[in-house]
Amino acid sequence: MSLVTQLRSERAQLNETLQALAKKDAAGEQLSAEELQQFTSLETQIGELSAKIARAESAERLNAAAAVPVNESARGINGPPAGAHVTVTDNAPPGASVAQVARLLAAAGGNQQHAAQMAQEGGFGQDIVQTLSTVTPGACGVLIPANMAASVIEALRPRSVVRSMGAVSLPLVNGNMTLPRIKDSTVVGYIGTETDIPVTDMTFADMKLQAKKMGALVPISNDLLSFAGINPRVDSIVANDLLISTGLAEDLHYIRSAGSALLPKGLRYWALPGNVVDAPVDPDLKAIDLFLGGLMLRLEAANAAMANCGWLMHPRTIRWLQSLRDGNGNKAYPEIDQGQLKGYRFGLSTQIPVNLGAGGDESEIYFVDFSDCYIGETGQLSIAYSTEASYKDAGGNMVSAFQRDQTLVRVIAHNDFGVRHVESVAVGAKVKWGAGM
Structure with a gap:
C-alpha cells in the first residue's frame, strides 16, 4: 500500500x-x-x-x-543516461534539526564534541555535524545557527494562535526596532475665496520593540534519547514538545501579559479603555449579536485597516456559541463549523483564562486586526540541558528530572510583541458563557 x-x-x-x-x-x-x-x-x-x-x-x-526507464536514455536505447536529474523532497518534520541537536547534546552528557562525533557516526546530516562541531557553547547553552532557528520560528506559526492568526514577524536588529505611526492626521477641508487654509500638523507616536528573554523548559524521557541514530518519529516527538512549549509561552504573554521591562505587553493591555466591553449576562441571541457586533464596530469606527481581522477566545466560549439555536432549532452561528464567526475566522487558546472575576468563571473575547500586530525576534535560539534539575509541572508541583528519568531541555529565545495602532484591538470582558460546561 x-x-x-x-x-x-x-x-x-x-x-x-x-x-x-x-x-x-x-x-x-x-x-x-x-x-x-x-x-x-x-x-x-x-x-x-x-x-x-x-x-x-x-x-x-x-x-x-x-524517473528514467532503465533501458532508455537521452542518447539512445543502449547508451548510458546523459545525466542524473534528482529531485529531493525533505519530509523531515519542522524543527527536526533543532530537535536532533537537543537530543544529541543530552545523549552526550552535554559534551559538544562527543555529540558531534555521535552525529557523524550516526549518519546525521552535515548541518547537524557542523553545528555541533563549530558552535562555541555560551553561558546559556549551545547557540543554534540562524537557518535552523528560522525553521523553528516558522514551525511555531501553527502552534502559536497569535502567529497563526497573522501577526507580522519582524527581525530585531541589535535587539531593537521602532515603528512610527500616525496618531493624529492632518485636517483637510474646503475653503472660500481669500480664506486662509488652516494649518494642522500630523502627530506621530512610536511602537518600540525591544528583545525580551523568553525561556521554555521541555522534559524529555531518557528512553527517547537512547535512540542515538536517525529516528524521524523521535525527532518529531522532541520537535513537537519544543514547539508546543514555546508556542504556549508566546501566547500566554502576547495575549494577556501586562508588560514590563522584562515581559512583552499583551493584547489585553494594548486595548484602549473604551475598547473593553463587558459581556451581557444570561443574554438572548439578540444581545449576543449586538455584543459581538459592538466589538467589531469599535475597530470600524476608528477607521482601522481591517486587513486581517479575527477573533481569539477560549474553546469553552466557541463551543457555547456553537451550541446556540434560534427559535426554529437551527444553529445560530452555523459558520462556526467552517472556522468563522460573523464573517471572520477565529483562533482558540487555553492561554485565555476562564477563571477571571470574583466568581472565578469569567473569560474574554478578543477581536483584533492582526495586520497591526508585530512580533519582533532576533532569530536566534540557544539550547541547554540538565538531567539533575527540577521543574514545576502544570499544577505547580516540583518534579525532579533525575527521579523521573528525564532530561530537561531549556530553550532560550529573544522577542517582543507590540500593536502599531492600539485602536485595532477590542476586548469583550466578563464572559461567563459556557461556565459549567
Whole structure:
C-alpha cells in the first residue's frame, strides 16, 4: 500500500469518528467535555494528515517526473543516461534539526564534541555535524545557527494562535526596532475665496520593540534519547514538545501579559479603555449579536485597516456559541463549523483564562486586526540541558528530572510583541458563557 493510500485511509477513519460526533451535536444531544476535546483533537489530526497527504502526493508526482526507464536514455536505447536529474523532497518534520541537536547534546552528557562525533557516526546530516562541531557553547547553552532557528520560528506559526492568526514577524536588529505611526492626521477641508487654509500638523507616536528573554523548559524521557541514530518519529516527538512549549509561552504573554521591562505587553493591555466591553449576562441571541457586533464596530469606527481581522477566545466560549439555536432549532452561528464567526475566522487558546472575576468563571473575547500586530525576534535560539534539575509541572508541583528519568531541555529565545495602532484591538470582558460546561 502506498503512503498516500495509507494516509487517506487513516484520514477517512478519523473523519468517520468526527462526523458521528457532529451528527450527535446536530441532533441536539449535549456533547460531554471528553467528546468536545475529542472533536478538537480530531480536527487537528485531520488537518495534519491532509497536509501530509499533500506533501506525499507532491513527492510522488516529482518522483514520477524525474524517473528514467532503465533501458532508455537521452542518447539512445543502449547508451548510458546523459545525466542524473534528482529531485529531493525533505519530509523531515519542522524543527527536526533543532530537535536532533537537543537530543544529541543530552545523549552526550552535554559534551559538544562527543555529540558531534555521535552525529557523524550516526549518519546525521552535515548541518547537524557542523553545528555541533563549530558552535562555541555560551553561558546559556549551545547557540543554534540562524537557518535552523528560522525553521523553528516558522514551525511555531501553527502552534502559536497569535502567529497563526497573522501577526507580522519582524527581525530585531541589535535587539531593537521602532515603528512610527500616525496618531493624529492632518485636517483637510474646503475653503472660500481669500480664506486662509488652516494649518494642522500630523502627530506621530512610536511602537518600540525591544528583545525580551523568553525561556521554555521541555522534559524529555531518557528512553527517547537512547535512540542515538536517525529516528524521524523521535525527532518529531522532541520537535513537537519544543514547539508546543514555546508556542504556549508566546501566547500566554502576547495575549494577556501586562508588560514590563522584562515581559512583552499583551493584547489585553494594548486595548484602549473604551475598547473593553463587558459581556451581557444570561443574554438572548439578540444581545449576543449586538455584543459581538459592538466589538467589531469599535475597530470600524476608528477607521482601522481591517486587513486581517479575527477573533481569539477560549474553546469553552466557541463551543457555547456553537451550541446556540434560534427559535426554529437551527444553529445560530452555523459558520462556526467552517472556522468563522460573523464573517471572520477565529483562533482558540487555553492561554485565555476562564477563571477571571470574583466568581472565578469569567473569560474574554478578543477581536483584533492582526495586520497591526508585530512580533519582533532576533532569530536566534540557544539550547541547554540538565538531567539533575527540577521543574514545576502544570499544577505547580516540583518534579525532579533525575527521579523521573528525564532530561530537561531549556530553550532560550529573544522577542517582543507590540500593536502599531492600539485602536485595532477590542476586548469583550466578563464572559461567563459556557461556565459549567
